[in-house]
Amino acid sequence: MSAYNFFKSEISQISQDLLSLLQKAKSIPEISVSSFADWEKACSEIPRQMSEAIIRLAVVGPIKSGKSTFVNAFLKGDYLKRGAGVVTSIVTRIRHGRTLRAVLFFKSWDEVNADIRQAMVLFPSRNRSPEDAGFDIRRKKDRKNLFDAIGSLNSDMLFNNGIRSVSSVFLTSYLKGYEEVKEIVSADTVTRCFGNSLFEAHKNFVGDGSLSVYLKDVKLQIDVPGLEDNIEIADCQGSDSPNPLHLIMIQDYLLTTHFIIYVISSRTGLRQADMKFLSIIKKMGILNNILFIVNFDFNEHDAIDDLNRFVEKLREELSLIKPDPDIFCFSALFNLFKTQENHLPRKDSLRLAQWESEKKLSEFSDRETSRFEAFLNQTVTGQRNSLLLKNHIERLSLIASGINYWVGVNRDIFTQDASHAKEIAEKLKRHQERMNQIKSLIKSTLDGSVQKIKNEIKSDVDRFFELHSGKVLSSVLELIRDYNVSYEKYRANIEASGFRNALYLVFVEFKHSIDRFMVDFVNPEIIQFVKKEENRIREYLESVVIPYDLMVRETLSEYYRSIENLGINVMPDKPPALRLKDMESIQSIFGIDPPSSVLSLHYAAKIKTEAVMRLGFYTIANFFKRFLGKPSSIRKEEEILALKAGVKGMNREIEASVFYHFKNYKENIKFQYIFKLIDAVSSSLFEALFDRFQTDVTDLSKAVELLNIKRIDKQRASIMFEEMKMSAEDINDRINRIREKLSPPSCRIEKKALLIDAEHTFS
Secondary structure, three states, rough: OHHHHHHHHHHHHHHHHHHHHHHHHHOOOOOOOOHHHHHHHHHHHHHHHHHHHHHEEEEEEEOOOOOHHHHHHHOOOOOOOOOOOOOOOOEEEEEEEOOOEEEEEOHHHHHHHHHHHHHOOOOOOOOOOOOOOOOOOHHHHHHHHHHHHHHHOOOHHHEEOOOOOOOHHHHHHHHHHHHHOOOOOOOOOOOEEEHHHHHHHHHHHHHHHHHOOOOOEEEEEOOOOOOOOEEEEEOOOOOOOOHHHHHHHHHHHHHHOOEEEEEEEOOOOOOHHHHHHHHHHHHOOOOOEEEEEOOOOOHHOOOOHHHHHHHHHHHHHHHHHOOOOEEEEEOOHHHHHHOHHOOOHHHHHHHHHHHHHHHHHHHHHHHHHHHHHHHHHHHHHHHHHHHHHHHHHHHHHHHHHHHHHHHHHHHOOOOOOOOHHHHHHHHHOOOOOOOOHHHHHHHHHHHHHHHHHHHHHHHHHHHHHHOOHHHHHHHHHHHHHHHOOOOHHHHHHHHHHHHHHHHHHHHHHHHHHHHHHHHHHHHHHEEEEEHHHHHHHHHHHHHHHHHHHHHHHHHHHHHHHHHHHHHOOOOOOOOOOOOOOOHHHHHHHOOOOOOOOOOOOOOOHHHHHHHHHHHHHHHHHHHHHHHHOOOOOOOOHHHHHHHHHHHHHHHHHHHHHHHHHHHHHHHHHHHHHHHHHHHHHHHHHHHHHHHOOHHHOOHHHHHHHHHOOHHHHHHHHHHHHHHHHHHHHHHHHHHHHHHHHOOOOOOOOOOOOOOOOOOOOOO
């Protein structure tokens, strides 16, 4: 059993033991247990919260850098489709499972048709627009019309700046994959499971673009030794994908990620697209939690010196983005082959044997692999697991201490005579009333502070998305209004392919520019803003509560001294200082997800209708001019004028779409995320603050009444209290042992330069 699973099991058992202890206390007749409900709830929820606390590792990097191979090697099996290409538009998530299983989540028919309709906006087809006609891919006629429309496109329509048009790939993939998925896709989201012997079949969907286009999500469950239950590894699409939607999906996943593993191939090195994407990650505020894997190819490097030179050059380049980067260098394919040594095809067996014969490179790869695994276990998952478990163990410690105190007070009360017990109960009640007043005061203050910070954050969000004061919306509108169309460039397209085709090309390039701007500038700006507001929320509410935390601890210390003077010899541990859960734990516990990216924008097909109508207007005007013997423009000029009019209409439609989406997104951020987060942080602070008070709101009048009515119960209750106190102390000892083990001396694997002294290392 791994360390994490061991501690998780121990903490779950402590939660159960505390629940049993609380049940035993409730079995004592007429004893007040008003404070037990919150304790019982906490002990019941902690095991569930531990199972839901997921540490996410995102594997990113450019296309063909070896991301899937790296993940397979990490999992010690060929579970992921390797070389899946650039069409797949999903993130493949992997978690531990008792059995081998792939769960595929398919889009609904409405989602599929909506995708196609958006891709067909301004599509140069002379048939009715799919959007106007209520396009449905399930209709044979609609599929044929779409197939014919795609077939009528020339090379200019199929390629954009030398790259296959995203829209054409998208539409072709939907058509090509229809027959295979038509019995799976439904009116609602459908999941399809491929377990055990059928597991390999999932690769056909993930690796085939014509099938993966129908997917929303892919989750693999693999029984791998060493893969913790709370670890999720995600194989992301290429960071240099030409499709902005792929990058949006990566950005959305990175918002929930705790650590990023960036894979760079030694064949290509660090390219401009890598630096651009790393700059985006830096702007998102998550670059600190990143490490780099140099996936080297044995065939690319003749010696260690050559590999070292490559890595040191890479280190210099990466240092421009992230100072002192963590870099590990090994062959992912070599590692994968070694895990399957006895089951490799002959060709791969020969490659493995050849690589193993290159002792210096193979041993270097092995050492770097071990260093990476140790770093990941200790610095990444180890520290995060400790943080997650510490939150729970501290909560249980307060509950155990509270039960121990409650038992001790009641036990000592039962050793007194009735009159003395009554005097003690009355004095304690006055102290408790004072603490309740303080509690009410703090709750009222905190509620007022919550409303104040909500109003301030609301103003911040409104200003950020406002046209004049914020730079995000204004920058998008500036891009739209200043977008320069070279009409002479499209004159040849009009001559070769016609007006509709030229209009479509303008729209595709225009839309691509906006989408890229959203990915490169808008989304990082929004993410950075949201993270800044998150920190502000936490710091503000903590600043409100901290002075009261001192008051709580002073009041409790005074209270404990008072009860000691009354002859009750129960002195609990010194009240700890306030410790708020980290923001990610709060989000997880309260089920609050970070806002997804602002893309994608939707465009109306009426742009084309207006442009074609304008072309008809110019044509009719020229006809009448010629009929009246007046000078008229030639047909090409009519089409250029109509194209200009179409671009103006396009600008209007896109501006309207931008305003609409930003307005909705702004409201979603406020009400579906920020305000919910403020309430969650406030609730977590209040809980942390008053966990210490919970022990002391104890009505002892029932205990005094019990002394007067049934003295025989006094002996029985005293025995039970003594047994419960021993149990509570034992639980507290177990908690302290776990706490100590979760707080080892600070250590971190020393980062080593990859320059190797060959004579020293291999002598």
